[in-house]
Amino acid sequence: MTAIMGIVNVTPDSFSDGGRFLDADAAIARGLALRADGATIVDVGGESTRPGAERVDPAIERERVLPVVAALAAEGVIVSIDTMNAATAVAAVEAGARIVNDVSGGLADPGMLAAVAATGADIVLQHWRGPSSDMYAAADYRDVERELIAELQQRVRAAAQAGISPDRVILDPGIGFGKRGGQNWHALRALDRIVALGPRVLVGTSRKRFLAEALVEARAGEGGDLAAVDAAPVDDARRDLATAVTSVLAAQAGAWAVRVHDAASTRDALTVLDRWEHA
Ligand code: PMM
DSSP states (O other): OOEEEEEEEOOSSOTTTTTTTOSHHHHHHHHHHHHHTTOSEEEEESSOOSTTOOOOOHHHHHHHHHHHHHHHHHTTOEEEEEOSOHHHHHHHHHTTOOEEEETTTTOSSTTHHHHHHHHTOEEEEEOOOSOGGGGGGGOOOSOHHHHHHHHHHHHHHHHHHTTOOGGGEEEEOOTTSSOOHHHHHHHHHTHHHHHTTSSEEEEOOTTOHHHHHHHHHHHHOTTOOTTHHHHSOOOHHHHHHHHHHHHHHHHHTTOSEEEESOHHHHHHHHHHHHHHHTO
8 A cells, every 4th residue: 555654844934834843842743643643654854845945054954853853763663854965864864764855856965865875775856946945937847747757767867876776766756846736737647657667656745735726726716816825725624635635646646655744634545545446
């Protein structure tokens, strides 16, 4: 069955949990609660990648994440570290993380791939075209699906050159990263072809803006007011329901894991899929 990666953002400005888990103890408790709800992996991040976000000092990032990584790993949780900094990745693996989740696919820090190669950890290579501070500047595609696949293949080759074999690689289409609303649906349509590349595939749609936009558009009808997404935010319950549906679709396309804020709703949805497929 497709695995669930639960999200613990240890940041003051994350768009999804608004800094509620800044305190290390609260973040650890959140990680354990995610496991109880069905997450077999917990992804710990100390730097927001929200569109428009500025970079965080790597020392502050490490201060935020390392106690959480160490405590969750000591509890037997499979921890992944969400970072674009090689030094943070290495320190987190030393603290017990088994997966490095680099949303830049090794592009933000030129030392990342070699550093991870030496640790023996697995690495998530996400599709990325530039920093969050200028996220949509690169959202210019002729053919989203074709370009996405070519750029992911390029990252697999770069990882191999740095000494990371494809069986240690997890590919991610980078939903919301350098992609506007509709482009995200095209990226998801390419999932089965991304799966066919060989490495495991992770998909992160959880609570993202393109889902909220779709829900608002559907209610407003054609020509609906997209500014309404900001004016009357789609609440987390509705976003989690939409996320659970995308989790099922990703699982059907062959995804190895889905990255979510609410593990319980996605676990229920994946359980229904499992019964459907194995009746
Ligand atoms: N999305 C976010 C952060 N990290 N990592 C991976 N591998 N895939 C994603 O889609 C992804 C990520 C942004 O979402 P958040 O701030 O709600 O965690």
